[in-house]
Amino acid sequence: MKVWIEAMRLRTLPVSVAGVIMALGYGIFNRELNFTVWILCLLFAVLAQIASNFANEYYDYRDGLDKPGREGPRRGVTEGDITPRAMLAATYITLALACCVGLCLLLWGPWWLIPAGIAIGLGVLAYSTGPYPLSRHGLGEVAVMLFFGVVPVNLTYYVMSGQWDVNVFLGSLSAGLMGANVLLVNNYRDAADDTLVGKRTLAVIFGQRTASTLYLLNGIIAVALMANVWMQLPYAALMFPIIYLIAHISMWHKIVSLHGAALNPMLGATAMLMLAYSLAFAFAA
16 A cells, blocks of 8 residues: 555645645635535546556656666656556546546536546646657646646636636646646756656756756746735735745755755655645635
């Protein structure tokens, strides 16, 4: 059981949860909250994230991108703790469960949620496999921004309210940038290993200095995108984005001073900071 929990990569789950919590905040702010819909969207997001993590582990092993003794956390398939067949089965079972949850949302949402759900499922797989795996061609951060920022925030809010909102869209970009930062830390840490196996992440293509600078800018831009909404909340709420920025800049300083496995805690810390920001917004709204 422990190896399966590790394969779920619990450190990354706050990324999927944070986007749905961001939508909760906008639902409260605009008086458009449907708690049942929100819970279903939360469950869908978590299952999709776990399926993505399983798929990434299986296909990186199959294609020889993960090696024993890598800098990052232990990979069950690579180390022989989980069979490749079991991991592939777990990927599709988890994805199927996510689809079942998504079908429940049709009780509140329009028919086009079906093709939207299919697109999300394909996106989960396209991240790690297919003719042009996104994570291996410098598009991993873009995929995270889309599928763990733009999509969950906007779709969750739409199914709850039945309408689109410009401020919600800006908030989804904010969530996407914060989510992309989690992957940036991961790829910053793995740049040397990824170079050896031909995995072309942003950190490999543009270098670690550019990746770390992008990390810093993403957090600052993320807060700026939501400035309009924060300014409409009580002045006391402004302490939340300020605290986030202080913590974000502090973490950036740590990241650029660390190397290899020493960066592992920063992966979870970046994800938890994103989650804390989303919770703070929902609380303030």
